[in-house]
Amino acid sequence: MKAKHRFILAVVVLGLLMTGPFVVTSLLVWLDMKDAERVMLTELLLSRLPVGTMMTLFGFVVGVLVLHRLFKQYVEGLLRMAETLRLMLGANRNFRVTIEGPPEVQQLARAANDLAQQRDALMDDVEAQIATAKASVEEEKNRLAALMSELAQAVVVCNLDGRILLYNNRARLQFKALAQGPTSVSGGALIGLGRSIFSILEKNQVQHAQEVIRQRVATGKTAMANFITTTRGGQLLRIQMVPVLAAPGEGEAAMSGYVLTVENITRSIEQEAHRDQVLHLMTEGSRSALGNIRAAVTNLIDYPDMEPELRERFLRVIEEEVAKRGQSVDQTMAEFSHSMKTRWPLEDILGIDVIAAAQRRIEDKLKLPIKTEELDDALWVKADSFSLVFALVFLASKLQDHYEPRELRFRLTSAGKLAYLDLIWAGPAMSSETFYTWEMESMHAAGETSPLSLRDVIDRHGGEIWYQREKAAHRAFFRFVLPVATPEIGHDEESARGSNRPEYYDFDLFKFEDKSIDLDRKLSELTYTVFDTETTGLEPSNGDEIIQIGAARIVNNRLLRQEIFNQLVDPECPLKPESIPIHGITEDMVRGQPNIDVVLPAFHEFCEDTVLIAHNAAFDMRFLQLKEERTGVKFSQPVLDTLLLSAVVQPNQESHKLDVILERLGIHIESRHNALEDSLATAEVFLKLVPLLEEKGIVTVRQALEASEKTFFARVKY
Amino acid sequence: MAHKILIVDDEPNIVISLEFLMKKEGFEVAVANDGEEALAKVASFNPDLMLLDVMMPKKSGFEVCEALRADPERAGLQIVMLTAKGRDTEVAKGLALGADAYVTKPFSTKDLVAKVKEMLAR
Numbered sequence: 001m002k003a004k005h006r007f008i009l010a011v012v013v014l015g016l017l018m019t020g021p022f023v024v025t026s027l028l029v030w031l032d033m034k035d036a037e038r039v040m041l042t043e044l045l046l047s048r049l050p051v052g053t054m055m056t057l058f059g060f061v062v063g064v065l066v067l068h069r070l071f072k073q074y075v076e077g078l079l080r081m082a083e084t085l086r087l088m089l090g091a092n093r094n095f096r097v098t099i100e101g102p103p104e105v106q107q108l109a110r111a112a113n114d115l116a117q118q119r120d121a122l123m124d125d126v127e128a129q130i131a132t133a134k135a136s137v138e139e140e141k142n143r144l145a146a147l148m149s150e151l152a153q154a155v156v157v158c159n160l161d162g163r164i165l166l167y168n169n170r171a172r173l174q175f176k177a178l179a180q181g182p183t184s185v186s187g188g189a190l191i192g193l194g195r196s197i198f199s200i201l202e203k204n205q206v207q208h209a210q211e212v213i214r215q216r217v218a219t220g221k222t223a224m225a226n227f228i229t230t231t232r233g234g235q236l237l238r239i240q241m242v243p244v245l246a247a248p249g250e251g252e253a254a255m256s257g258y259v260l261t262v263e264n265i266t267r268s269i270e271q272e273a274h275r276d277q278v279l280h281l282m283t284e285g286s287r288s289a290l291g292n293i294r295a296a297v298t299n300l301i302d303y304p305d306m307e308p309e310l311r312e313r314f315l316r317v318i319e320e321e322v323a324k325r326g327q328s329v330d331q332t333m334a335e336f337s338h339s340m341k342t343r344w345p346l347e348d349i350l351g352i353d354v355i356a357a358a359q360r361r362i363e364d365k366l367k368l369p370i371k372t373e374e375l376d377d378a379l380w381v382k383a384d385s386f387s388l389v390f391a392l393v394f395l396a397s398k399l400q401d402h403y404e405p406r407e408l409r410f411r412l413t414s415a416g417k418l419a420y421l422d423l424i425w426a427g428p429a430m431s432s433e434t435f436y437t438w439e440m441e442s443m444h445a446a447g448e449t450s451p452l453s454l455r456d457v458i459d460r461h462g463g464e465i466w467y468q469r470e471k472a473a474h475r476a477f478f479r480f481v482l483p484v485a486t487p488e489i490g491h492d493e494e495s496a497r498g499s500n501r502p503e504y505y506d507f508d509l510f511k512f513e514d515k516s517i518d519l520d521r522k523l524s525e526l527t528y529t530v531f532d533t534e535t536t537g538l539e540p541s542n543g544d545e546i547i548q549i550g551a552a553r554i555v556n557n558r559l560l561r562q563e564i565f566n567q568l569v570d571p572e573c574p575l576k577p578e579s580i581p582i583h584g585i586t587e588d589m590v591r592g593q594p595n596i597d598v599v600l601p602a603f604h605e606f607c608e609d610t611v612l613i614a615h616n617a618a619f620d621m622r623f624l625q626l627k628e629e630r631t632g633v634k635f636s637q638p639v640l641d642t643l644l645l646s647a648v649v650q651p652n653q654e655s656h657k658l659d660v661i662l663e664r665l666g667i668h669i670e671s672r673h674n675a676l677e678d679s680l681a682t683a684e685v686f687l688k689l690v691p692l693l694e695e696k697g698i699v700t701v702r703q704a705l706e707a708s709e710k711t712f713f714a715r716v717k718y
Numbered sequence: 719m720a721h722k723i724l725i726v727d728d729e730p731n732i733v734i735s736l737e738f739l740m741k742k743e744g745f746e747v748a749v750a751n752d753g754e755e756a757l758a759k760v761a762s763f764n765p766d767l768m769l770l771d772v773m774m775p776k777k778s779g780f781e782v783c784e785a786l787r788a789d790p791e792r793a794g795l796q797i798v799m800l801t802a803k804g805r806d807t808e809v810a811k812g813l814a815l816g817a818d819a820y821v822t823k824p825f826s827t828k829d830l831v832a833k834v835k836e837m838l839a840r
Binding site for chain 1: 826
């Protein structure tokens with residue numbers, strides 16, 4: 001029943017209550033009366049009727065007024081409050097009930113407001129907790145990625161389709177080193193997020209390893225498999241596979257991906273083969289010679305009365321064979337001494353890192369201040385850093401016990417293939433006997449002992465140590481001589497491309513399924529290659545040629561600055577002088593670079609399974625298409641043009657030049673007009689355009705292509 | 719009639735000892751310096767027993783052995799392989815290819831003579 005109807009009903013009830021009892025009482029009295037009494041009463045009543053009616057009406061009106069007021073305050077007031085509460089529940093969390101009306105309603109309003117307050121606090125708390133949880137997950141992810149990138153092993157994580165979800169720097173460098181030809185041409189194509197591992201490893205072998213793991217898991221053994229594979233370039237890789245199992249609680253622990261640890265064992269296999277060869281030379285080479293000698297000797301002993309001439313012959317055999325053996329032993333030693341000597345695994349380490357570690361320990365444990373002198377901070381040594389640092393601390397503690405120097409100094413220099421690590425102190429001369437005993441005793445320092453002696457440590461390093469005085473300076477030093485290491489892979493190469501933590505991982509790819517390009521997928525979900533070319537001029541059909549191709553990848557809406565393609569191309573024709581200031585590429589830079597026949601197939605491989613993006617794509621695509629026949633590669637994937645997309649989003653803007661768009665979208669780029677820099681800029685533009693396109697209802701690639709076609713700029717042809 | 723022995727080895731320093739020894743033992747001896755010559759000598763000299771080195775230029779001892787065992791006319795020829803290869807696998811290979819005995823260098827000449835005599839007495 002509506003509130004209004006209830007009010008009317010209440011009024012009617014009030015009316016009845018005011019008149020009803022009187023009328024009923026009168027009726028009952030009337031029925032009980034005699035005729036004379038009735039006449040008397042009628043007379044009595046009729047004369048007083050107006051007054052009675054007036055009073056009744058007056059009372060009724062007052063009653064209705066009271067009723068109305070109560071209704072306004074309690075019923076309608078509460079209804080209003082209910083509406084406000086609904087509003088607070090849904091649309092506007094911050095809205096509050098106005099405190100008004102009678103005290104009871106006000107109390108109710110206050111209680112409701114308090115409840116709302118409490119609810120808001122709780123919701124804020126939950127939101128904060130969710131945010132913290134999210135942040136910590138993100139942090140864990142980042143920590144994992146950072147950890148992986150520091151690992152000395154090459155690690156690649158793949159999903160079951162063989163798509164790469166994560167890889168570390170070592171893996172990138174290793175596979176880059178495996179690539180044939182100019183490294184930057186094809187090296188980039190091998191490894192990348194979302195790419196298939198099968199372009200590097202044999203699919204059958206990987207699948208076989210997966211099968212092995214499944215069987216091992218089924219029989220309760222450690223889930224792991226190893227295999228060795230040969231790359232296209234003939235390198236040997238040892239691969240260890242460990243499964244990524246789905247989170248517990250999802251029934252049987254199913255494999256959702258796998259971790260591959262890759263080790264290039266070509267060199268160690270070569271070394272092993274080398275050692276085998278030595279062994280062979282020493283055993284089988286000796287057998288034959290010994291056989292010859294033994295037979296000759298036996299004959300000499302058994303037949304003492306043989307003719308002198310024959311006897312002479314046998315003696316010569318012995319002499320010859322013994323001389324040959326001697327020579328062969330010498331030769332073997334000379335050739336293989338290196339591989340025989342260093343059997344202890346030494347690591348390549350920066351000399352200054354060893355010193356820093358020793359410095360920390362000495363200051364910490366011995367409370368002996370350390371200073372440094374000349375330090376070659378680019379010097380890598382081959383060392384077992386633990387035992388080496390221990391040896392330094394040991395010597396420092398010995399010096400402290402015997403000579404109480406106020407401080408020690410470190411110095412690191414190099415001479416040819418040798419690194420000199422000096423531990424310097426000022427004080428009296430020490431005898432060589434003392435140092436000899438120090439060298440031979442088991443090392444102990446600051447409560448720690450080692451089974452090794454200083455000499456052992458030195459031998460382990462294939463190094464030397466000696467004591468030397470600097471008379472003029474009244475001081476002396478111990479000189480550690482260590483082999484210099486040349487790190488296999490460039491360590492500082494990374495810093496060139498931004499100091500941000502590398503984007504080597506994308507766990508969302510665990511769910512990645514579709515491989516070919518589906519035009520109806522969302523723009524934000526696809527993998528793109530954003531590229532740009534520098535050319536000798538603006539007329540592709542008039543003999544202008546590509547001189548540089550730069551490209552970067554976008555995977556899962558993220559620009560991967562590490563996965564780039566950047567290659568100069570020899571155009572095999574002179575550059576136009578007027579174009580040089582534009583692209584900054586000179587004759588010297590392009591001569592000796594691979595030509596388009598080499599670069600284009602490599603670039604094609606780099607773009608595999610991705611949508612292409614370029615700014616003013618028609619121009620770049622024309623250059624690529626003109627080379628299709630010559631190079632045999634066809635770029636058949638869909639192409640998006642940021643110029644056209646920008647025109648779709650902002651049709652009323654006059655200019656859609658890259659510079660102008662960059663400014664309009666608030667993107668700051670350091671340098672431009674280099675194919676790589678421009679492709680990175682284009683990628684940034686694209687990433688900004690995706691949400692703007694979405695606002696216009698353009699969500700899929702197909703929609704983006706269709707919208708592009710309709711813009712005015714699409715009609716310009718090259 | 720004296721047994722005929724063919725010595726096949728490319729190293730003169732062992733050939734001289736073996737030749738001397740076998741002659742002293744009263745055998746008729748011929749020498750071949752490589753695998754091809756060995757096959758030719760088998761045809762011309764028709765030996766009863768052959769001391770065959772494994773590592774030789776042109777044709778290895780294994781190849782010579784195989785070739786001879788493929789020829790039914792030479793079924794009676796005894797082959798003793800002499801080798802510096804001491805690995806089990808190679809011994810197994812020599813015997814599998816049809817050698818009657820396998821002697822690893824350095825060997826005792828006495829034992830060799832005893833073995834040769836025993837084989838020829840069969």
